[in-house]
Amino acid sequence: MKKFNYIITLFFIFITLNHSSYASNKFITLQSTTSTRDSGLYNYLLPIFEKEFKIDIRLVAVGTGQALSNIRNCDGDLAITHAPNLEKIYLSKGYISERIEFMYNDFVFIGPNSDPLNIATSSNPDEVLSKIYSNKTKFISRGDSSGTHISELNLWRRAYLSPGIYKDTWYMEVGQGMGATLNIAIGSNAYTYSDRSTWINFKNKSNHKILYSNSELLKNQYSLLLANSTRCPKTKNYLINIFKEWLLSEEGKLLIKSYMVKNQVLFHVD
Amino acid sequence: MSNDTDSIFLEALLLLITGDKDILEIVLLSLYVTLSAVILSCLFSIPLSAILTIKNFFGKTAIIIISNSLMALPPVVVGLGLYLLISANGILAAYELLYTPSAMIIAQFIILTPIIVALSRQNIQESYAKYDEYFRSLGTSTFQKIKTLIWETRFSLITNALAALGRGLSEVGAVIIVGGNIAHQTRMMTTTIAMETSRGDLKLALAVGIILIFISITINIILYALKSNLEVNDGK
């Protein structure tokens, strides 16, 4: 019995020490989206910051909606998302204290190599969507209120089309991240709408490829959001400002510009 | 297409053989979280099961009903509930548990305890039926009864703990909500598989999956050995 008590006490000490070691490091919680994470940018960028400033960045990658509501709920010090309309609303309502646009890339339409609808020859996004809509061709949507999804919905709206009524026939809303959505699109030989960086990184492309792109009309704007320390007293103001300065500095910009996958720049600055 | 599957499998094995450091970290963290949850749960559940078997007290039925109902709770619901408690707006926000392994331990503790209680009660009840009159003839105290019953039932109880371990290692819903799947901090085997699959990086997902299966098989082998040990000794 004595030996047992001894071991159990050691166990409790071990867990307690372990737990306190997580709390003691200097760290910031960064809320971002799965697609941004999947681009690999953070794996490239963050360790450089951590090494230089000795501040840990704990990245929580979830859906856009969750990332935004997390920072609103004070569960994050910073957020990086790409849903400009939502972000602006958040700023106006004081859920975040600052919104800084700092990098961008674009969205693309993905489809099978064979491209039965000839999307590739379209002259604008409206045309792409009309072809899909009138042919009732299978199209996979994120359906999760992410930046990508919101951008997609805007496009349908601008083309005066309502695919929503065709839910569960050819217009499929999967409610998942970009990777899962791409998997489904490829698996069911369908068209879909994705951000370019996730696609470039995606390792299961099979017979699909980028069919239509337009970097102006399909711009994907990323912003850095700072938590509002008046609403969220625990926000690590000092630390997040260090990160903000660094990200927006020449060094930060250079690093973002120089991040390449398969010889392609994924994120543009200015 | 089958060529792809074969090559993914081979690449996965290669990853395992070369001993990828990230994978090791993930496996160790998963073992740490689930083992801790199982140990803590046993410390709580087993004496509780013994007390529930031996004693009648006010609120006993309530505890049993609640415990059995919690068994049917989907782990994601536990995760969500715990998240609401420990997030910055929650009652327990001050403890700063969100996105830590400790939060995952707590989540798994909540999920596994009802299971261990239910299984242990069954085993201890069998033991108690055997020793009840003997205890009465000796006049053993309640505390002594609990100690003796737990020791006498130890093989079955360890079996239950191992079953819970297997269950905890394969859980993904709760730990991703309260843990956040943060690299090098709260990334577990199951969350890695989910994440890498959704990124299309199947070889990494498969590599981790193989380890998980391997651990599962090992647990089951130990379970089987213990069970047959039990059967041999039960034949009086």
Place this chain on the structure above:
Amino acid sequence: MENKIKKLFPCTIRNLQLKFEQNVIFKNLNFVISESPITVLTGNNGTGKTLLLKILASIINPTSGSITFNNENLKNNDFSFIFQKPIFLDRTVYDNLLYVLKVKNKMKRADEVINKNAQEYKITHLLYRSTRGLSGGEQQIISFIRALIVSPKVIFLDEAFSNLDKLYIDKIEFIINQISKNGIKIIMISHDDNQILRLANQVFNIKDGAIDEKI
């Protein structure tokens, strides 16, 4: 030494009734257990002898009625109960013996006591064996030793001879005689008329839910 028994016996049983669901096992038992060393309960199978024994030892509660010991009540530390089929903990013989000493708070020089008894009853070679592998006779002997080492005032025996060879029966009867002479009250169940003749000072026969003293 006999003072030990005088404090507890004679024991008067009044209006004892035992019912299980709708079955009445005893209707209305009234009898007195004397101070004499050995009292035997006998009767055909299924008449409830074991149940009566367990009631006397307060292992089971009767439906109604009273059991009044002489000067003081029967406490757990006063008696040992030997079950028909011995119940052991899943450990060595030594640890089983140690266990009862611990429970009854009689740990003083426990190791000495256990070894002395093991020598006396010649089972030293079994001490460190697991109770799982013991033969029926060995189990019974160890049951006895377990009952004795806690220095009880009363020993209840529930058909302790059903599975044994004559060799063991003789041995145990010898022990019973000895210890009853040392002032320990024996209340036992037996089917063997010859045995009853050999051992009993007082005999009760149970039949049809009623009890009957044989002179």
